[in-house]
Amino acid sequence: MEDQMKNAVTCMIVDDEKPAHQVLNQYIDRVPGLSPIEGAYLGLDALDKIPILKPDILFLDVEMPDLSGLRVLDLLKTLTASVILTTAHQNFAVDGYGYAVKGFLLKPIYFEEFISTVYRVRQQREIINNSAFMPVQPVLTGFEIDLESGDDSQGKFPVFHKDTMIVKVDGRIVQIPYADVTFVEGAKNYVKIYIGDIVRYCRIPISVMMSRLPSSLFITTNRSFIVNRLAFIEMEGNEMLMNNNYRVKVSKDLRALVLAKLTFNG
Structure with a gap:
């Protein structure tokens, strides 16, 4: 203690x-x-x-x-x-x-x-030890896997790395580079990952995806969508046109923050 x-x-x-x-x-x-x-x-x-x-x-x-x-x-x-x-x-x-x-x-x-x-x-923060900080259950329970043991008996996906994430799709393990992701849409307890015109389904809450994707590349536009800042073409009003021709809604409360992230160079 x-x-x-x-x-x-x-x-x-x-x-x-x-x-x-x-x-x-x-x-x-x-x-x-x-x-x-x-x-x-x-x-x-x-x-x-x-x-x-x-x-x-x-x-x-x-x-x-x-x-x-x-x-x-x-x-x-x-x-x-x-x-x-x-x-x-x-x-x-x-x-x-x-x-x-x-x-x-x-x-x-x-x-x-x-x-x-x-x-x-x-x-x-490098000073925080994983053993000292455990996210509240059930927000992050069951979505990480020990790749060395290969134990997926509990469906512990996706796994997040520096530049990619590994997800399970129809019984197959698929690696997705973050740069390839156009946007992510949340739906109940799973998300739809849009890679151009391809859609991958992943069993994870959108809130967890928001916390795990690199904030330098991804922007939360409302409670249900996360977009790749490099994959948007234009923004008009409260809509963003993505490079796969999908349109994503931007919350009025977050519009100014989204614009700041799109133009921020840090």
Whole structure:
């Protein structure tokens, strides 16, 4: 138990609203391997506490009465934490692209988005040990396979690698390079992976796919679609035309964020 606490990923919340602290703390408590530490309700207070507490993950509200979250990032000379901005307005999330921000959570924050974002940040942090951080069940249960043993008795696919994913299609094991994927569509507890005009069916929730695909290449356009940013031809209104001539809807709430990711060079 002591070793688990020592290896826990510490999470700090900076938000001027008490309900925001309550919700995020509840989510943190539900994830084994995450540990909440003392938070802050004002930007100035955060400037004092962050260098001392050195959180691994920082949930930082953009709008606060004294200093905005972005201003806090401006004033912090050194920051080792992975920053996740929280905001009720997607345009502030767009502003965050000028900073070393690892993720965004739009309020109201739902647990599905929380775990997807935190899991993606976990993948980016070398300091987090897999044995200390296990995603909440059943979100990620049963979709990874031990390739050395070859045991697929529980249908543990897909497997995600650096540049490819391995899926099971009609009893066959198929490797799909991320670059070949046009977009992914979610449907209940499975997804449809579009590779040009070819469609592969994979038994995995869309929320898990969102957390596992590389965020540098893929963009979530709404709750049911993830697109390859290099496979889109044009965007008109709230629709994206992909290079396989399919059109994908873009949520009004996410449109500004999608545009920012399409034009972001970092």
